[in-house]
Amino acid sequence: MLKINNLHVSIEGKKILKGINLEINPGEVHAIMGPNGSGKSTLANVLAGREDYVIEEGEVTFFGEDLLKLSPEDRARKGLFLSFQYPVEIPGVSMVNFMKTAVNEVRKYRGQKQLTASEFLKLMREKKELVELNSDLASRSVNEGFSGGEKKRNEIFQMAMLEPKLSILDETDSGLDIDALRTVASGVNALKSPQNATVLVTHYQRLLDYIVPDYVHVLYKGRIVKTAGKELAFELEEKGYDWIKKELDEEES
Amino acid sequence: MKETVATQNYTAVEDITGLYQSNTELFLEGSPDFMNDVRGKALDDFVRQGIPSTKDENYKYTDLRPVFEGDFNVFPSYVDQEIDFLSLFKCDVPKLDTFVILTVNGWYYQRNRNLDLPEGVIIGSLAQAAREHPELVAQYYGKQVKTGKDPLAALNTLLAKDGLFIYVPDNIVIEKPLQVINLLRAKNDSFSTQRNLFIVGKNSQLKVVFCDHTLSKKKFVSNKLTEIYVQENAVFDFYNIQNQHNESANLNSTFICQKASSNIQINTASLHGGVVRNNLEVLLNGEYAEANVYGISLTDNKQHVDNYTHVDHAKPNCTSNQLFKNVLDEESTGAFAGRIHVWRDAQKTVAFQRNNNVLMSANAKIDTKPQLVIDANDVKCSHGATVGRIDTEALFYLRARGISEKEAKLLLMFAFVHEVIAQIRVKPLQERLDELVDKRFRGEISKCHKCMFDCNPKSLK
Numbered sequence: 001m002l003k004i005n006n007l008h009v010s011i012e013g014k015k016i017l018k019g020i021n022l023e024i025n026p027g028e029v030h031a032i033m034g035p036n037g038s039g040k041s042t043l044a045n046v047l048a049g050r051e052d053y054v055i056e057e058g059e060v061t062f063f064g065e066d067l068l069k070l071s072p073e074d075r076a077r078k079g080l081f082l083s084f085q086y087p088v089e090i091p092g093v094s095m096v097n098f099m100k101t102a103v104n105e106v107r108k109y110r111g112q113k114q115l116t117a118s119e120f121l122k123l124m125r126e127k128k129e130l131v132e133l134n135s136d137l138a139s140r141s142v143n144e145g146f147s148g149g150e151k152k153r154n155e156i157f158q159m160a161m162l163e164p165k166l167s168i169l170d171e172t173d174s175g176l177d178i179d180a181l182r183t184v185a186s187g188v189n190a191l192k193s194p195q196n197a198t199v200l201v202t203h204y205q206r207l208l209d210y211i212v213p214d215y216v217h218v219l220y221k222g223r224i225v226k227t228a229g230k231e232l233a234f235e236l237e238e239k240g241y242d243w244i245k246k247e248l249d250e251e252e253s
Numbered sequence: 254m255k256e257t258v259a260t261q262n263y264t265a266v267e268d269i270t271g272l273y274q275s276n277t278e279l280f281l282e283g284s285p286d287f288m289n290d291v292r293g294k295a296l297d298d299f300v301r302q303g304i305p306s307t308k309d310e311n312y313k314y315t316d317l318r319p320v321f322e323g324d325f326n327v328f329p330s331y332v333d334q335e336i337d338f339l340s341l342f343k344c345d346v347p348k349l350d351t352f353v354i355l356t357v358n359g360w361y362y363q364r365n366r367n368l369d370l371p372e373g374v375i376i377g378s379l380a381q382a383a384r385e386h387p388e389l390v391a392q393y394y395g396k397q398v399k400t401g402k403d404p405l406a407a408l409n410t411l412l413a414k415d416g417l418f419i420y421v422p423d424n425i426v427i428e429k430p431l432q433v434i435n436l437l438r439a440k441n442d443s444f445s446t447q448r449n450l451f452i453v454g455k456n457s458q459l460k461v462v463f464c465d466h467t468l469s470k471k472k473f474v475s476n477k478l479t480e481i482y483v484q485e486n487a488v489f490d491f492y493n494i495q496n497q498h499n500e501s502a503n504l505n506s507t508f509i510c511q512k513a514s515s516n517i518q519i520n521t522a523s524l525h526g527g528v529v530r531n532n533l534e535v536l537l538n539g540e541y542a543e544a545n546v547y548g549i550s551l552t553d554n555k556q557h558v559d560n561y562t563h564v565d566h567a568k569p570n571c572t573s574n575q576l577f578k579n580v581l582d583e584e585s586t587g588a589f590a591g592r593i594h595v596w597r598d599a600q601k602t603v604a605f606q607r608n609n610n611v612l613m614s615a616n617a618k619i620d621t622k623p624q625l626v627i628d629a630n631d632v633k634c635s636h637g638a639t640v641g642r643i644d645t646e647a648l649f650y651l652r653a654r655g656i657s658e659k660e661a662k663l664l665l666m667f668a669f670v671h672e673v674i675a676q677i678r679v680k681p682l683q684e685r686l687d688e689l690v691d692k693r694f695r696g697e698i699s700k701c702h703k704c705m706f707d708c709n710p711k712s713l714k
């Protein structure tokens with residue numbers, strides 16, 4: 001589904017990603033962990049098509065197609081979804097209008113027919129329940145005045161509306177209390193299928209109690225320095241990142 | 254089109270004064286003394302001030318001299334048009350039931366139908382009202398208009414012959430909005446003068462919608478002046494939808510005097526036009542009066558829109574809210590100069606002013622000059638202005654959900670101006686304006702010669 005080969009990325013002349021290799025197949029759940037500042041969000045944003053970054057080297061394919069050539073909207077239409085670490089507030093754009101536009105643009109691209117107003121509202125109601133999104137949030141402006149937890153639920157709600165093939169959830173767990181975390185996790189689990197894949201970007205192990213990953217990768221200083229099964233997450237939880245840092249810093253010297 | 258007077262060249266003040274002096278008879282004809290008597294002073298005032306240019310502090314951002322360059326026809330008397338506009342301008346907006354009135358080149362259209370109005374209400378031609386009700390009209394005519402302080406007001410007063418007159422006596426609520434379609438249509442480049450006078454009596458309510466249109470491709474300069482009196486406890490709404498072509502100059506002055514506990518909303522949408530200058534002066538001249546003054550402009554090409562507002566708090570306990578938002582694309586330019594003046598003793602004044610601008614292109618330009626003059630000590634006032642570009646974070650967020658860049662920009666621009674449209678107190682009009690703004694952003698009404706109410710004047714060229 002997604003193949004990242006030797007990806008190097010910089011921003012404002014500063015090298016952030018220094019040779020990422022990663023392959024994700026349908027049905028898989030990957031966790032990308034690592035200390036703050038290691039480049040996790042950078043990777044997520046580059047995959048979603050954010051333009052501030054410079055791709056220095058490497059390729060990324062999504063279902064065999066060169067992903068880096070595509071506009072952000074085409075990536076979304078082809079089934080890539082990013083749940084933002086910091087969802088932006090957009091005053092004046094109502095959630096309903098936003099989602100209707102998004103869903104219909106995506107459907108148009110996929111050759112599906114446009115939803116009627118009532119079909120759309122029905123879909124919206126269904127998906128809102130999935131993440132227990134407060135129903136008046138849907139009538140408000142996008143993320144405006146939402147609490148941290150509401151913003152994160154809203155991301156998963158949008159994911160549910162757009163039915164992506166690959167979802168990258170950037171720190172969707174941070175700032176959530178345990179109840180919200182459980183709701184978000186059960187939403188993600190409900191949307192899982194053998195056809196789609198999920199990437200969980202996190203620096204806590206907590207979320208992984210609820211969404212069990214097939215692979216855990218550790219991203220450190222712009223490189224994936226360790227990949228293992230879910231047991232790696234427990235190890236990190238127990239020992240922190242220091243032992244990995246130490247190992248690597250020793251290797252370097 | 255007969256009976257129009259052509260000038261050779263309008264570039265110099267002498268040409269305009271020459272036009273007036275050599276055709277004085279025509280300009281005086283049919284008007285009562287109280288209109289003619291003030292022309293002399295207006296002439297002097299205009300000559301002294303000249304055509305507004307950037308040298309004038311109040312016109313710092315708009316040079317009107319190029320606008321006055323060229324040969325124009327003027328209309329010192331009514332010229333009938335061969336077309337029955339009313340049959341063309343049938344309003345078909347569902348839910349919006351309005352009285353419809355047309356003006357043509359500044360004159361009250363003589364084929365307007367009689368409206369079914371409450372007793373005592375007058376809505377019609379100013380020239381006619383001035384003849385039929387001279388005492389009433391004379392009592393108000395020009396009383397707020399300081400020709401010595403503004404050359405456009407002086408010029409309007411010099412050449413004024415007709416326009417719209419509205420008189421609503423005390424204690425009458427007119428629910429149905431009055432839609433006034435101001436048409437410009439001529440075979441030659443034209444300069445038109447329109448003079449309106451509205452009086453809204455005590456405890457009365459009135460809503461007026463102006464739709465400014467150009468119906469032929471000639472160059473138009475229209476100098477419109479509207480003088481409004483809102484009496485105690487009256488409620489008055491004035492919505493202006495400006496939609497003229499790029500060869501037009503829409504010079505538009507509004508003077509409002511509010512008495513105690515009255516409430517007004519002025520909301521001007523400059524959707525299209527070559528050069529637009531909106532002068533707005535509000536005098537809060539009675540306690541507990543409230544003025545809500547709003548505007549949007551959407552410009553592209555080389556268009557220029559300049560909003561100049563002046564809100565005077567003359568009495569204590571009044572409130573004024575000003576909100577102006579502009580979206581400027583391509584090489585268009587804009588300006589906002591807003592002044593709040595709180596007079597001495599106008600304690601407990603609440604006055605807000607905000608101007609927000611979004612530049613969509615590197616070549617668009619906006620000048621903004623908020624001004625606050627406070628001569629009282631117990632007041633709550635604030636003003637602020639911002640100039641920004643489209644929020645790239647928000648744009649990326651929308652695109653990351655599959656929305657095209659173009660559509661995402663539209664959503665953001667629309668959201669930006671909707672804050673102003675949302676203030677409109679006539680719901681169907683609000684919805685209609687949302688729709689028009691959306692169309693405008695999509696470039697679908699850029700060549701519009703249509704009425705905002707979609708009345709499709711097919712046979713007009």
Ligand SMILES: Nc1ncnc2c1ncn2[C@@H]1O[C@H](COP(=O)(O)OP(=O)(O)O)[C@@H](O)[C@H]1O
Pocket residue numbers: 011012014016034035036037038039040041042043052
């Ligand atoms: N817009 C930016 N400009 C400059 N540096 C940035 C920018 N965004 C991120 N960085 C830097 O890139 C590095 C990686 O950041 P990020 O990808 O957000 O890490 P993580 O998500 O793993 O915490 C950090 O050192 C951060 O300071």
Ligand SMILES: [Mg+2]
Pocket residue numbers: 040041042085170171
């Ligand atoms: Mg991050």
